[in-house]
Amino acid sequence: MFDVVVIGGGPAGYVAAIRSSQLGMKTACIEEYTDSKNNPTFGGTCLNVGCIPSKALLDSSHRYHDARNHLKTHGIDIKNIDLDLSAMMKRKDDIVKKLTGGISGLFAANKVTPIAGRGKVIAGNKVKVTYANGDFEIIEAKNIIIASGSSPIEIDSAKFDNKNILDSTGALEISSVPETLGVVGAGVIGLELGSVWARLGSKVTVIEAMDDFLFMADKEIAKETLKDFKKQGLDIRLGCKLTSSKSLKDSVKISYETKGKSEEMKFDKLIVAVGRKPNSNDVFSEASGIKLDDRGFILVNEHCETDVSNIWAIGDVVRGPMLAHKGSEEGIMVAERIAGKHAEMNYDLVPSVIYTHPEIAWVGKNEQELKDESIEYKVGKFPFAASGRALAVDQSVGFVKLLSDAKTDTILGVHVFGPSAAEIVQQALISMEFGASSEDLGLTIFSHPTVSEALHEAALAVNNEAIHIGNKR
Ligand code: FAD
Numbered sequence: 001m002f003d004v005v006v007i008g009g010g011p012a013g014y015v016a017a018i019r020s021s022q023l024g025m026k027t028a029c030i031e032e033y034t035d036s037k038n039n040p041t042f043g044g045t046c047l048n049v050g051c052i053p054s055k056a057l058l059d060s061s062h063r064y065h066d067a068r069n070h071l072k073t074h075g076i077d078i079k080n081i082d083l084d085l086s087a088m089m090k091r092k093d094d095i096v097k098k099l100t101g102g103i104s105g106l107f108a109a110n111k112v113t114p115i116a117g118r119g120k121v122i123a124g125n126k127v128k129v130t131y132a133n134g135d136f137e138i139i140e141a142k143n144i145i146i147a148s149g150s151s152p153i154e155i156d157s158a159k160f161d162n163k164n165i166l167d168s169t170g171a172l173e174i175s176s177v178p179e180t181l182g183v184v185g186a187g188v189i190g191l192e193l194g195s196v197w198a199r200l201g202s203k204v205t206v207i208e209a210m211d212d213f214l215f216m217a218d219k220e221i222a223k224e225t226l227k228d229f230k231k232q233g234l235d236i237r238l239g240c241k242l243t244s245s246k247s248l249k250d251s252v253k254i255s256y257e258t259k260g261k262s263e264e265m266k267f268d269k270l271i272v273a274v275g276r277k278p279n280s281n282d283v284f285s286e287a288s289g290i291k292l293d294d295r296g297f298i299l300v301n302e303h304c305e306t307d308v309s310n311i312w313a314i315g316d317v318v319r320g321p322m323l324a325h326k327g328s329e330e331g332i333m334v335a336e337r338i339a340g341k342h343a344e345m346n347y348d349l350v351p352s353v354i355y356t357h358p359e360i361a362w363v364g365k366n367e368q369e370l371k372d373e374s375i376e377y378k379v380g381k382f383p384f385a386a387s388g389r390a391l392a393v394d395q396s397v398g399f400v401k402l403l404s405d406a407k408t409d410t411i412l413g414v415h416v417f418g419p420s421a422a423e424i425v426q427q428a429l430i431s432m433e434f435g436a437s438s439e440d441l442g443l444t445i446f447s448h449p450t451v452s453e454a455l456h457e458a459a460l461a462v463n464n465e466a467i468h469i470g471n472k473r
């Protein structure tokens with residue numbers, strides 16, 4: 001009998017398993033994804049086909065693009081810059097291997113029992129584990145945590161064929177740079193992976209159904225980033241809904257509707273990134289008593305408890321943003337609550353980052369949300385064009401925008417488009433966790449010269465006290 005059995009070894013599940021074991025509970029983690037020797041491969045979407053391989057390619061493609069286009073202004077003239085795509089892919093694969101192997105090592109060090117198989121919760125706090133050879137076993141557990149994650153959404157108008165019409169996993173594996181690349185969906189994956197292939201030389205067209213670009217971001221940030229992506233060569237077409245596609249021998253023909261008209265295009269490859277759906281199918285039996293919400297996510301309360309006592313669900317398979325750090329923190333909260341601690345998640349402060357160049361990142365509320373909630377606020381903004389460090393590193397695009405409560409000055413949201421946006425937002429987030437005001441950040445000493453000084457100046461700008469820009473008087 002285990003104290004805790006976790007189904008799924010992604011960033012939500014493996015973190016929950018490690019924390020449970022650290023807290024003295026006998027823990028197992030079941031993962032169906034295995035290597036050629038039938039050993040479970042942990043890390044889930046994030047490590048295997050998500051966050052990590054995409055960031056490896058984002059970094060490599062950025063270096064290639066930089067070397068080709070931006071080093072001359074630094075006085076560096078490199079002749080014959082060649083792309084070795086297979087070496088780039090091998091580097092990515094090696095990083096993935098290292099990290100997934102690292103989790104197995106962490107499990108061994110923390111005494112988590114790894115189980116290779118498919119888990120399914122059945123009635124009476126039991127888990128049925130089906131092994132690759134078809135055999136099965138019933139495991140008993142005092143507590144069960146479901147962390148089965150999510151998968152790419154497949155739409156009827158563009159069925160994946162893993163040859164020309166690719167999901168996000170296929171988009172990380174293309175073996176030669178397509179001359180023309182279509183991307184359906186100008187969301188996070190479309191922008192990140194579209195950028196990778198554009199930097200490597202593809203002519204990229206992004207088809208987005210909505211009229212608004214990055215509807216979840218602050219409108220001003222979205223407007224500025226759209227301008228910059230267009231400058232980078234991404235042909236982003238808003239208000240264009242894909243209606244059909246046909247995979248041919250070495251290309252894909254698509255039709256899309258825009259402003260009541262039908263248009264056609266042809267690409268060498270098509271990436272479809274229109275969102276992800278929870279892996280909630282066949283992870284529990286009806287008799288278990290677990291319920292789904294109307295969008296197919298496992299129904300949980302704010303502590304990730306399902307309707308059945310001692311059964312929990314975390315990560316992409318439950319409501320909230322589909323982000324690795326959100327799932328991991330839920331995993332820690334649940335492990336601690338099982339151990340009798342009173343852990344809570346602060347869902348108001350889950351940061352978002354889009355790892356394009358420059359990065360886009362935010363935390364807390366944006367202006368539209370504050371207006372919708374009739375909260376009065378003040379705005380402080382600082383452009384990277386006025387940051388000495390941003391100019392020195394050739395990254396003076398974008399700005400920091402800080403929103404604070406009009407009465408109390410408490411920071412309500414921070415939105416950044418520009419260099420190291422993710423790290424700058426993280427600094428703001430820490431201050432927000434402690435209930436800081438813009439005045440508090442303004443009174444904090446920031447090292448010079450850093451791009452983080454733009455956050456300091458934006459905080460000062462809230463009260464018209466920024467030093468390196470003109471203030472409203
Ligand atoms: P998953 O990572 O999906 O893991 C679930 C695991 O459960 C899988 O390993 C699966 O094999 C296993 N499983 C499922 N059902 C069963 C079963 N019945 N029995 C046993 N095992 C089972 N997020 C970020 O925060 N930052 C990023 O930069 C980022 N980049 C991304 C890039 C891409 C291309 C993609 C696709 C996603 C990205 N994400 C990113 C999202 C992130 O990967 C997910 O939010 C995160 O992996 C969710 O973690 P999870 O543990 O809930 O689920």
Ligand code: NAI
Binds near residue numbers: 155184189192209210
């Ligand atoms: P997404 O939800 O970010 O974007 C999907 C886009 O596709 C939307 O803008 C939507 O309007 C559009 N769309 C839907 N149907 C369409 C159609 N028929 N034609 C044209 N456009 C259509 O989803 P995405 O990019 O697939 O990413 C899934 C999730 O993975 C993200 O929401 C995020 O949670 C996670 N992720 C996070 C990353 C990060 O944190 N940096 C990186 C990559 C993924």
